[in-house]
Each structure stands twice: as C-alpha cells, then as structure tokens.
Amino acid sequence: xxxxxxxxxxxxxxxxxxxxxxxxxxxxxxxxxxxxxxxxxxxxxxxxxxxxxxxxxxxxxxxxxxxxxxxxxxxxxxxxxxxxxxxxxxxxxxxxxxxxxxxxxxxxxxxxxxxxxxxxxxxxxxxxxxxxxxxxxxxxxxxxxxxxxxxxxxxxxxxxxxxxxxxxxxxxxxxxxxxxxxxxxxxxxxxxxxxxxxxxxxxxxxxxxxx
Amino acid sequence: xxxxxxxxxxxxxxxxxxxxxxxxxxxxxxxxxxxxxxxxxxxxxxxxxxxxxxxxxxxxxxxxxxxxxxxxxxxxxxxxxxxxxxxxxxxxxxxxxxxxxxxxxxxxxxxxxxxxxxxxxxxxxxxxxxxxxxxxxxxxxxxxxxxxxxxxxxxxxxxxxxxxxxxxxxxxxxxxxxxxxxxxxxxxxxxxxxxxxxxxxxxxxxxxxxx
Numbered sequence: 001x002x003x004x005x006x007x008x009x010x011x012x013x014x015x016x017x018x019x020x021x022x023x024x025x026x027x028x029x030x031x032x033x034x035x036x037x038x039x040x041x042x043x044x045x046x047x048x049x050x051x052x053x054x055x056x057x058x059x060x061x062x063x064x065x066x067x068x069x070x071x072x073x074x075x076x077x078x079x080x081x082x083x084x085x086x087x088x089x090x091x092x093x094x095x096x097x098x099x100x101x102x103x104x105x106x107x108x109x110x111x112x113x114x115x116x117x118x119x120x121x122x123x124x125x126x127x128x129x130x131x132x133x134x135x136x137x138x139x140x141x142x143x144x145x146x147x148x149x150x151x152x153x154x155x156x157x158x159x160x161x162x163x164x165x166x167x168x169x170x171x172x173x174x175x176x177x178x179x180x181x182x183x184x185x186x187x188x189x190x191x192x193x194x195x196x197x198x199x200x201x202x203x204x205x206x207x208x209x210x211x
Numbered sequence: 212x213x214x215x216x217x218x219x220x221x222x223x224x225x226x227x228x229x230x231x232x233x234x235x236x237x238x239x240x241x242x243x244x245x246x247x248x249x250x251x252x253x254x255x256x257x258x259x260x261x262x263x264x265x266x267x268x269x270x271x272x273x274x275x276x277x278x279x280x281x282x283x284x285x286x287x288x289x290x291x292x293x294x295x296x297x298x299x300x301x302x303x304x305x306x307x308x309x310x311x312x313x314x315x316x317x318x319x320x321x322x323x324x325x326x327x328x329x330x331x332x333x334x335x336x337x338x339x340x341x342x343x344x345x346x347x348x349x350x351x352x353x354x355x356x357x358x359x360x361x362x363x364x365x366x367x368x369x370x371x372x373x374x375x376x377x378x379x380x381x382x383x384x385x386x387x388x389x390x391x392x393x394x395x396x397x398x399x400x401x402x403x404x405x406x407x408x409x410x411x412x413x414x415x416x417x418x419x420x421x422x
Binding site for chain 1: 323324325326327337338339340341342343345347359360362363365369370371405406407408409410413414415
C-alpha cells in the first residue's frame with residue numbers, strides 16, 4: 001500500500017477527486033497519508049479533516065523557501081509518504097525537495113504541455129486561438145511544468161468558450177486524469193525511457209542492444 | 212470560385228489530398244489554379260501535370276530570397292490566385308510575400324502548435340514524451356509556425372510509436388484537416404477575433420460593445 005502526501009493551496013478539487021477514487025476503489029494500492037497546505041485557511045485542509053485525514057497547515061508567508069520546504073519534508077517523512085501529489089499547490093518547490101522524491105512528485109497542469117506552461121494556462125490557450133487544449137499529469141523536475149509526462153487528456157476549445165467555461169471543462173478531465181496517472185505509477189509497470197513514460201511491455205530495447 | 216495556388220517542395224501529399232477533395236466534390240467553391248515548386252524535380256510537380264494542372268518549377272537554389280519570391284508572386288498573380296496553400300514547401304517566405312496575401316496563405320504543421328514548432332515536429336513530440344500530438348492548419352504570418360490557427364486535429368502518441376509510425380498517422384489526419392480548414396476559409400463565415408478564428412455566429416461582441 002503506497003502512502004500519498006497531498007500538497008494544496010486552495011480547494012484541492014483534484015485532491016478530492018483522488019480521495020473519492022480511493023474510497024470508491026477505482027484507485028487501488030494507495031491511501032492518503034497526509035494533506036499539507038502552505039495556506040492556513042485553505043478550504044482543502046478543512047475538507048481533508050472532514051474526511052478524517054491528517055491535515056496540517058505549514059504557512060509559507062514570510063518564511064525562507066528552504067526553511068519552509070524542510071518543514072514540509074519533515075512532515076512528509078514523518079507520515080512515511082511514498083508519493084507526493086501536488087493539487088493546486090501554488091508554490092515552487094526547491095531543488096532539494098525535488099531531489100528528496102525523484103520522479104515521485106506528481107503535478108497536474110491545465111494544458112497539453114509543453115504548450116502553455118505557467119500561470120493561466122487556459123487563458124493562454126484561448127488567447128493563442130488553440131482549437132484543442134487539455135491537461136497533463138507529469139512528474140515534477142527542477143523546471144516549471146517540464147517533468148516527464150505520465151498522461152495527457154485532450155479537451156476541445158469551443159468557439160464560444162470563455163476562460164471560465166474552458167477551465168471548467170478541463171477540470172472535469174483533470175479529476176479523471178490524476179487518478180488514472182496515479183494508477184499507472186502505482187502499477188509499477190511503467191518505466192522511463194529518455195523522457196518517455198511507457199509500459200514495460202512497450203519499451204524498446206536500450207540503445208546498446210537496439211539494432 | 213476561389214483560385215488556389217499550391218506551393219510544394221516534395222511529393223505534395225497534402226496537395227494531392229486537396230486535389231482529390233475538389234475532384235470528389237468534398238471541397239466546393241475552389242479550384243487549383245497553379246502548382247509551384249522551388250525544387251525542379253519535385254514529384255508533386257509531375258503529379259500536378261498528370262492531373263492536367265498548370266505546374267512550374269521556380270528553382271530557389273543559389274538565388275536571393277527576394278528575387279525568388281518576386282518571381283513566385285508574379286506567377287501567382289498571373290494565375291489570379293486568391294488563396295495559397297503551402298504543402299510541404301520547405302522554404303521560408305519573405306515578409307513581402309506574406310504581406311501580398313494577408314491571412315490568405317495557409318500552412319499545415321504536424322504538431323499541435325504552439326507545441327513543437329520547426330523541423331522534425333513528430334520527432335520532437337516523441338522525444339519530449341508527449342502523449343498526444345496532431346496537426347495544425349494555420350494562416351502564415353511573419354513568424355515561423357505562428358499564425359492564426361484555423362483547425363487542429365489530435366493524434367494519440369502510442370507507447371510503441373516510432374517517428375515513422377507517428378508521422379504516418381499524423382499525415383492521415385493532415386490530409387483530412389487541410390480540406391476541412393480550406394472549407395472554413397472558403398465559407399466566408401469565419402472571422403478573426405484577436406488570434407481566435409471563429410464562426411461569425413459564435414463571435415462575441417467587440418470589446419467596445421461587450422457588457
């Protein structure tokens with residue numbers, strides 16, 4: 001049973017979707033060990049407590065990033081977390097943090113990366129005039145919205161979409177995508193080749209043995 | 212009846228798909244007025260002649276870009292071309308050329324722009340580990356692979372894809388996408404809002420009159 005640590009700064013709707021998937025046994029082999037937030041009054045913390053999950057605020061305002069991250073890490077280790085899910089965690093984590101959980105921190109981004117990284121991805125897609133967008137679940141590395149991609153889902157951009165309608169439609173897909181991506185990771189059957197995350201049965205021979 | 216000018220450098224498989232769509236009356240209101248290539252022995256030129264279409268090589272090798280583009284433009288005007296379709300035209304066109312046909316030059320690119328612009332888009336997508344790619348039909352502006360998007364189609368990147376298998380699958384979608392995009396343009400019913408290309412019925416009131 002893998003132990004998940006959830007990091008959030010707001011409602012944590014992706015956290016709630018993961019919790020539901022576990023509760024309804026759509027996502028097997030995982031439990032949520034702890035929910036942390038850098039924002040004291042994040043609604044997601046209250047939701048976690050209602051679900052009976054350990055939930056802690058570790059406020060980041062006014063603190064050095066390294067100090068804050070060290071406290072977060074200590075708490076994650078204390079709860080024996082195997083895998084971290086960022087769920088609307090609005091803070092860049094330090095390289096030390098990433099190194100402590102190599103390819104074991106997941107994030108979800110509301111675009112088809114590498115298109116539209118950074119803030120306001122849905123607005124970016126609309127203003128660019130993209131006809132399709134979506135969401136990407138990826139491992140976190142030391143560059144923003146850049147790590148190895150676990151899964152992507154596409155969402156049509158409709159001609160009458162606003163930022164709000166497009167964001168809402170992408171969010172529905174995020175809720176499904178995050179659990180599906182977690183299932184891939186938890187299966188232990190996927191491997192990283194270069195930047196490609198593939199099922200071991202589809203993996204090609206390494207360069208050394210390739211024809 | 213709008214008159215199309217096709218520019219190609221190779222086989223021109225997208226040109227052949229457009230020609231077929233016109234012949235089979237899937238694409239109405241357009242005819243191919245002339246096919247031009249910067250490559251003397253481009254197979255697409257021979258195909259054009261077999262179809263009875265005016266086809267000319269205007270070799271670019273060793274010539275100044277401005278001189279070559281001027282000769283291309285003269286030929287396009289001579290054939291009273293309304294709309295230009297780049298179909299594997301492996302040459303950057305000059306700003307003067309773009310200005311001569313504002314939002315009347317179409318190109319197709321084998322990725323979901325703005326992801327993976329430039330050469331070898333399919334290889335870029337594979338090496339990035341994207342789980343989805345596709346193709347984009349767009350108007351040509353003065354930046355490479357940047358103009359307003361008319362239409363995009365998505366293609367799943369499979370775990371066992373190679374550059375060849377992914378490229379072949381995207382190409383099938385290109386052949387459909389180009390004609391569909393042309394139909395949108397030829398309909399006269401689409402307008403540009405910012406960078407968004409939308410049916411006039413879906414267009415929102417201009418900022419001045421928006422609530």
